[in-house]
Amino acid sequence: MVVLAPLRSAHRSYPASDLLRFSTAGSVDDGKSTLIGRLLHDTKGIFEDQLVALEHATRRRGGDGLDLALLTDGLRAEREQGITIDVAYRYFATPRRKFIVADTPGHLQYTRNMVTGSSTADLTVILVDARTGVLEQTRRHIVIAALLAVPRLVVAVNKMDLVGFDETVFRSIVEEIDGFAGRLGVTDVTAIPVSALHGDNVVDRSSAMPWFDGSPLLEHLETVGLDSVEGGGALRLPIQWVIRAATGDDSDYRAYAGRIMGGRLRPGDAVVALPSGITTRVASIDTYDGPLDEAVAPLSVAVRLTDDVDLGRGGVLAGVDDPPAATRELDALVCWLGDVPLTIGRRYRLAHTSRTVLAVATEVVARLDINTLERDIAAPWLAANEIGRIRLTLAEPIFADRYRSNRATGSAILIDDTTNATVGAVLVQGAGEDWP
Amino acid sequence: MTTPSTAGRHGLSHLAELESEAIHIFREAAAVFERPALLFSGGKDSIVLLRLAEKAFRPGRLPFPIVHIDTGHNFPEALEFRDRRVAELGERLVVASVQASIDAGRVEEEPGHDPSRNRLQTVTLLDVIAERGFDALFGGGRRDEEKARAKERIFSHRDALGGWDPRNQRPELWSLYNGRIRKGEHMRVFPISNWTELDVWQYIAAEVLEVPSIYYAHERTVVRRDGMWLAVSDVVHPRDGEEVSIRVVRYRTVGDMSCTGAVASDAATIDAVIAEVAAARITERGATRADDAFSEAAMEDRKREGYF
Numbered sequence: 001m002v003v004l005a006p007l008r009s010a011h012r013s014y015p016a017s018d019l020l021r022f023s024t025a026g027s028v029d030d031g032k033s034t035l036i037g038r039l040l041h042d043t044k045g046i047f048e049d050q051l052v053a054l055e056h057a058t059r060r061r062g063g064d065g066l067d068l069a070l071l072t073d074g075l076r077a078e079r080e081q082g083i084t085i086d087v088a089y090r091y092f093a094t095p096r097r098k099f100i101v102a103d104t105p106g107h108l109q110y111t112r113n114m115v116t117g118s119s120t121a122d123l124t125v126i127l128v129d130a131r132t133g134v135l136e137q138t139r140r141h142i143v144i145a146a147l148l149a150v151p152r153l154v155v156a157v158n159k160m161d162l163v164g165f166d167e168t169v170f171r172s173i174v175e176e177i178d179g180f181a182g183r184l185g186v187t188d189v190t191a192i193p194v195s196a197l198h199g200d201n202v203v204d205r206s207s208a209m210p211w212f213d214g215s216p217l218l219e220h221l222e223t224v225g226l227d228s229v230e231g232g233g234a235l236r237l238p239i240q241w242v243i244r245a246a247t248g249d250d251s252d253y254r255a256y257a258g259r260i261m262g263g264r265l266r267p268g269d270a271v272v273a274l275p276s277g278i279t280t281r282v283a284s285i286d287t288y289d290g291p292l293d294e295a296v297a298p299l300s301v302a303v304r305l306t307d308d309v310d311l312g313r314g315g316v317l318a319g320v321d322d323p324p325a326a327t328r329e330l331d332a333l334v335c336w337l338g339d340v341p342l343t344i345g346r347r348y349r350l351a352h353t354s355r356t357v358l359a360v361a362t363e364v365v366a367r368l369d370i371n372t373l374e375r376d377i378a379a380p381w382l383a384a385n386e387i388g389r390i391r392l393t394l395a396e397p398i399f400a401d402r403y404r405s406n407r408a409t410g411s412a413i414l415i416d417d418t419t420n421a422t423v424g425a426v427l428v429q430g431a432g433e434d435w436p
Numbered sequence: 437m438t439t440p441s442t443a444g445r446h447g448l449s450h451l452a453e454l455e456s457e458a459i460h461i462f463r464e465a466a467a468v469f470e471r472p473a474l475l476f477s478g479g480k481d482s483i484v485l486l487r488l489a490e491k492a493f494r495p496g497r498l499p500f501p502i503v504h505i506d507t508g509h510n511f512p513e514a515l516e517f518r519d520r521r522v523a524e525l526g527e528r529l530v531v532a533s534v535q536a537s538i539d540a541g542r543v544e545e546e547p548g549h550d551p552s553r554n555r556l557q558t559v560t561l562l563d564v565i566a567e568r569g570f571d572a573l574f575g576g577g578r579r580d581e582e583k584a585r586a587k588e589r590i591f592s593h594r595d596a597l598g599g600w601d602p603r604n605q606r607p608e609l610w611s612l613y614n615g616r617i618r619k620g621e622h623m624r625v626f627p628i629s630n631w632t633e634l635d636v637w638q639y640i641a642a643e644v645l646e647v648p649s650i651y652y653a654h655e656r657t658v659v660r661r662d663g664m665w666l667a668v669s670d671v672v673h674p675r676d677g678e679e680v681s682i683r684v685v686r687y688r689t690v691g692d693m694s695c696t697g698a699v700a701s702d703a704a705t706i707d708a709v710i711a712e713v714a715a716a717r718i719t720e721r722g723a724t725r726a727d728d729a730f731s732e733a734a735m736e737d738r739k740r741e742g743y744f
């Protein structure tokens with residue numbers, strides 16, 4: 001395989017690590033904050049001054065030692081209420097990999113936060129309390145991860161110390177989860193028994209659970225494969241910006257800049273420019289560091305074409321064999337994020353890749369009860385944190401894929417035209433496509 | 437060419453992926469806003485930001501000016517560097533001065549011995565935004581810097597008074613950014629939100645970027661104050677009883693000289709700096725910013741008021 005290095009041939013050796021984005025999910029008190037705190041602490045992602053602040057904070061709460069959970073509580077309002085209220089991002093690294101953690105806290109706004117955190121995740125870690133086993137909430141977390149097409153799932157069965165590190169407890173939880181996830185078409189599930197508080201199977205292998213022969217959590221996160229469906233799929237390059245040379249000899253330089261959101265690109269490839277539908281060829285793939293022989297999602301590039309075509313921001317370069325269809329009627333799953341419910345007939349702006357168009361919701365086809373997976377076809381609207389299937393009519397066409405085939409070109413957000421708030425997460429469905 | 441040893445996403449290293457994300461953010465914001473600008477302090481984060489802007493828009497011109505909020509408490513090395521870098525790039529520079537805001541009676545110098553201007557610069561910043569009609573400002577903020585920043589969006593909305601409302605942020609999903617604002621409001625845009633201090637240094641090394649000399653170990657006359665080593669200068673005057681000495685130090689951030697502490701270090705090369713950062717046990721802000729030490733919520737309070 002050609003190894004792409006968009007960074008200039010480095011003058012020194014360059015860190016050979018890659019990037020995993022994961023999100024966490026769990027009900028309140030399952031130990032999510034403790035687990036993340038433990039990962040940060042044991043990978044030295046916590047600095048001394050933060051440790052001191054943490055000790056102080058722990059003492060103010062009447063505790064002693066380090067309450068690792070406090071580390072991930074971000075804002076003052078949250079500190080005062082003693083709960084996290086939003087998605088927060090954490091960073092840590094090992095010699096093998098850099099990690100970005102989307103920490104999505106479990107309570108009221110839960111669905112909306114988890115949908116947000118999962119949208120960029122390569123993997124989701126779902127926490128289950130070993131004492132209580134699979135709860136309604138656990139099912140909900142699995143449903144959301146499945147809907148958002150997060151490629152990999154880890155179930156961390158936590159608080160194993162409180163069930164005597166008993167293998168049968170772990171096995172029966174795993175069995176139940178496998179059955180449920182399987183029905184949703186989620187097959188890549190890894191289960192790990194842990195004690196976040198004491199560190200068992202988080203970074204180091206637990207001596208209290210010799211019966212478990214899988215990897216501890218961190219080792220699993222470090223070694224799990226990363227290739228996404230986008231890289232293997234059809235070419236999608238939404239155009240963000242047209243680059244023209246500043247001055248001088250290059251004054252007719254013209255390159256179409258964007259981030260590849262699916263497939264690969266090589267000079268000489270036949271491509272179709274949308275919306276014009278004109279077929280042309282790639283003359284060169286330009287970057288600041290020089291031309292590339294090949295580029296793949298998710299690289300940002302600028303492409304020169306062999307012909308003069310009418311193409312600008314909001315347009316797309318796609319493979320000639322499988323271009324996306326233009327659509328003005330969208331069949332979509334929506335997770336509602338706004339405080340004002342989705343209203344039929346209200347004006348929204350739909351932002352999809354580099355194109356934003358006016359949109360009107362014409363129908364709520366059904367509301368999904370994510371606990372029972374039942375569909376309520378009589379639902380007149382969708383309120384915050386509800387998920388449903390809807391139809392949208394757009395003022396101008398967009399070039400979308402099914403979310404299941406491409407998370408980047410199959411997703412969109414709805415923006416309220418009056419308040420400018422981001423109110424809906426849109427997952428494009430194919431006609432007649434089934435959903436859970 | 438560099439060869440990542442792990443499989444990676446189609447062979448991309450973590451820095452290549454972060455770079456690609458940042459370029460995407462730059463192009464989105466430049467396209468969506470009418471009058472963006474890039475905040476440049478001469479510090480390492482804004483140096484990385486400028487290189488990423490070049491990567492997003494060259495061989496074209498940068499579609500925005502470079503703005504420096506001049507506290508008047510600058511490290512001379514940083515100012516010299518700023519001017520040289522801007523000239524090299526051939527781009528426009530806008531300087532907004534805190535001294536001018538003081539002279540115009542917009543703000544008052546804080547009381548006390550050797551006052552910091554860190555807080556005052558918020559007014560100067562909001563004034564230049566209003567004066568020039570900027571509707572978006574690129575900044576080098578990173579989420580790993582500080583707890584309140586960990587939740588800040590990449591497109592971070594500011595109301596007509598420049599304020600940030602952490603309870604009412606727009607959810608940010610996939611790589612879709614909501615850039616819609618009303619008149620008088622603006623957006624702060626943080627292309628390197630997902631970078632850590634170590635990522636920044638590794639990138640500086642890979643790109644062979646020059647940084648002001650104060651980032652590398654050098655000898656300096658410093659005074660011990662508030663648990664930090666401050667450079668003795670026009671704005672830092674040792675008082676009786678304060679310990680003054682000549683030490684080998686370097687800086688981890690470039691800011692207002694009156695409140696930016698030096699760290700004892702003999703890291704004189706980029707490799708030594710990277711080794712030091714990789715092994716560091718104190719966060720960048722904890723080590724060097726007197727103003728964040730005041731309260732656990734100090735940064736959050738300043739950000740609510742419009743601070744960068």
Ligand SMILES: Nc1nc2c(ncn2[C@@H]2O[C@H](COP(=O)(O)OP(=O)(O)O)[C@@H](O)[C@H]2O)c(=O)[nH]1
Pocket residue numbers: 026027028029030031032033034035069158159160161162194195196197198
């Ligand atoms: N015994 C035991 N207690 C745990 C474990 N993990 C978390 N806890 C405790 O469970 C409580 C809730 O944990 P926290 O991390 O705040 O939960 P969150 O609400 O999911 O973030 C705290 O008192 C933790 O100390 C564990 O593995 N074993």
